[in-house]
Amino acid sequence: MQMFRQIFLCFGLLVMATLTVSSTAHATGQTLELVQKRGHLKCGVSQGLPGFSTPDDRGSWTGIDVDFCKAMAAAIFNDASKVKFTPLSAKERFTAIQSGEVDIIARNTTWSMHRDTALGVDFPVINYYDGQGFMVRRDLGIKSALELDGATLCTNQGTTTELNAADYFRSNAMQYEIVAFEKADESVAAYNSGRCDAYTTDHSALYAQKLKLTDPKAHIVLPEVISKEPLGPLVRQGDSAWNDLVRWTHYASLTAEELGVTSKNLKKMSRSSNPAIRRLFGLDGSFGANLGLSKQWAVQIIGSVGNYGEIFERNLGVKTPLGIKRGANALWTQGGLQYAPPIR
């Protein structure tokens, strides 16, 4: 069945590539216009990763990646609900964006050089700094990933995870066996039933998938971070206006946090005389217009999904079942890596 879907996506790509004769069709900035005409944003997400993108019992999506697309919709339509989410497996995602099935992908996807330069996609911004790790059963009594010699690993196909694991075990002269599933749920289920000694993926996802295990407390996440996994949204290459919009959607939510603007104090803040806040609110300057949006674009974002801190705490933070600390994703002013260029 998956094969058919893959063929279908690929066929879309082929049709597009075959029949496009005019050389300008994809190069120029048309995505925003296309999205506005259509009336909703088409956003590719994961098939279900708590904290990032996961459907609830009523079929509505939540998570930090979901909120990213909602923020885009809020900026474009002043209505965060104008998004159509398409769940994509790790291996389908790039074909889906290349073939134009979605306008943007926000799917815990690592920005790597190969993906950026060979796949016809662009990564405008990093919305979560992550790194790969391992989860094992507590009763194995292992304290470090370096004790995993000879272990069997469960993971997902078509990920950076698969490659990093190979590099890590080889460079530490350890043996391993890898069992790579197409869907995350199956790889978690296989790990859960004992097929593998360790489950490996991005650290954030380890915490998320742990919740799906029969007895989450019987498993621990090993301390090693074996790779850099800068996760961010991606778009088709060649539309720099659309690139800008994606980038500044994230930066608006970071700037709001930096300035102490939240979804709750918008009214009060709109009366602020702080020039930086006035620019964010579109009271001074023409930032919105330059993006092709309304003056209020940033207010619309913050009003509907909140600033970056609010988004993080709501989906991943210490008060959620995932319980992830801000760490590298704190603002640069708090010792983290999240840093927005100035809005001016």
Add this chain to the structure above:
Amino acid sequence: MRSWLNRDALLQAIVLLAVVAGMVWLVGNVQSNLERQNINSGFGFLSERAGFGINQTLIDYTEDDSFGRVVVVGLLNTLLVSVLGIFFATLLGFSLGVARLSRNWLISKIAMVYIEIFRNVPLLLQIMFWYFGVLRNLPSPRQALSIGEAMFVSNRGVVVPWLEAGAGAVWYGVAFAGVLAGGFWLRRRALKMKLNTGQASRVWRPLALLTLALFAVAALLAGVPFTLDVPYLKGFNFRGGLTVIPEFVALLLALSLYTAAFIAEIVRAGINAVDKGQREASAALGLPESLALRLVVIPQALRVIIPPLTSQYLNLTKNSSLAVAIAYPDIVSVLAGTTLSQVGQAVEIIFVTMMIYLSLSLLTSWAMNRYNQRMALVGNAS
């Protein structure tokens, strides 16, 4: 008449030319469009380093090997599960088909229940069932069920002792091939002799002698280049021996059991298509029922059975691509799965994958058609 023929040929040539020109234009267009979108194109990736591990490889493979080798590894895995699947499905399917027609009420009903269940539950579900159902109930390697401390069953699969072949092992291969060839020759000679003179000739004694002689020569040339590799538990898992991974077992089981149900129905229909008089005549000649079935009914039924049986074989091969759901590294999983997403060239990779399935299908059809022709000829001669 003649001028018509020429016009036909001309017309066909024009159409062919148009098709070829169209293809060339399409390919060129695809390439330039992919290029404009900054998507890599071409088949250069096949010689690049793959960089990922595969947990079942019938030939030597490491992360340092190329994507091209990944294709071969995946193809062999597909062939392994398909060929064995076809073998078991045929065996079980024929037995079930015959059982379905049995005069014994219980046997016939059991066969019917089997057929109805396995035919009507979606295959993907059956694969998941065997995989997770069986996996969940197996112990970890440290608690593995052991058979004589040499064979172990755990949730990592079945580990069995294995003969590790050294450098001189080829000579044994040559000896084995010699025995096979000798066997065929002896059988042919015996048949000929029986037809010509009605006399039986010896087959087994010379064959045994030949076997002994050839292997003795191999041993003289190469010594004993085999070492027995017995698995042992070390750390997390077993080392040494041969591991049959659970993904393979589940997929093979599901494919065989599912396809057997369809084959059973085909066999039943085939047997029913043979004139009742044939059975009655065999009975009148005093042939016991089982012999009548084997010598009279089934050979005639085969002519009806083979064409639909062929399409079941093709189905099984194509269905083996569901492997990807349970992480069995077949061609779809390693090529259209991992390789595609690591390389990103969907058009080329899906094309290669489709060509591989097409070739497998054509090959199977061709072989089965040949077999069918042979069966038909035998029928006419009798």
